[in-house]
Amino acid sequence: MPTRTARTAWTGGLQDGSGQVELVSSGVGKYEVSFPKRSADDADGTTSPEELIAGAHSSCYAMALSNEIAQAGGTPQSLDVSAAVTLGPDPAGGFRISRIALTVRGRVSGLDEAGFAAAAAAAKAGCPVSKALAGVDDITLDAALES
Numbered sequence: 001m002p003t004r005t006a007r008t009a010w011t012g013g014l015q016d017g018s019g020q021v022e023l024v025s026s027g028v029g030k031y032e033v034s035f036p037k038r039s040a041d042d043a044d045g046t047t048s049p050e051e052l053i054a055g056a057h058s059s060c061y062a063m064a065l066s067n068e069i070a071q072a073g074g075t076p077q078s079l080d081v082s083a084a085v086t087l088g089p090d091p092a093g094g095f096r097i098s099r100i101a102l103t104v105r106g107r108v109s110g111l112d113e114a115g116f117a118a119a120a121a122a123a124k125a126g127c128p129v130s131k132a133l134a135g136v137d138d139i140t141l142d143a144a145l146e147s
Contacts, residue, residue, distance in 0.1 A: 057129045071119075074109060077106075077109060079104055081103070083102050098137070099138040103142045116143065116145050
């Protein structure tokens with residue numbers, strides 16, 4: 001399996017500095033980052049490590065769930081997955097990712113609600129990004145089929 005890379009060029013201190021994250025492997029873009037915008041309610045066109053983790057987790061989870069559905073004998077027609085990643089204080093000092101909420105709504109043939117829920121739980125446990133984020137105490141899953 002290949003290794004993927006990203007690079008960040010940062011200038012200045014934590015509060016007055018800023019950086020640019022470049023997705024090197026794919027070449028699809030460069031994105032501005034700054035700590036004040038990272039910790040603000042309005043990102044104002046700037047991304048953050050948490051948003052990038054949310055993108056990684058939601059896409060990885062969608063792939064894992066499509067596989068689990070097929071393994072269970074179903075056919076995924078559409079999956080709408082979101083990941084909400086929360087930055088919070090770390091009791092040991094500083095900050096940490098305190099919570100991740102995965103939400104998925106799916107249109108699937110060949111599985112009932114219980115089969116979908118089982119596939120969703122297996123995907124949460126088996127997704128490589130979920131495994132990498134195992135240090136997050138609170139990763140929740142809200143999974144439901146849509147008609």
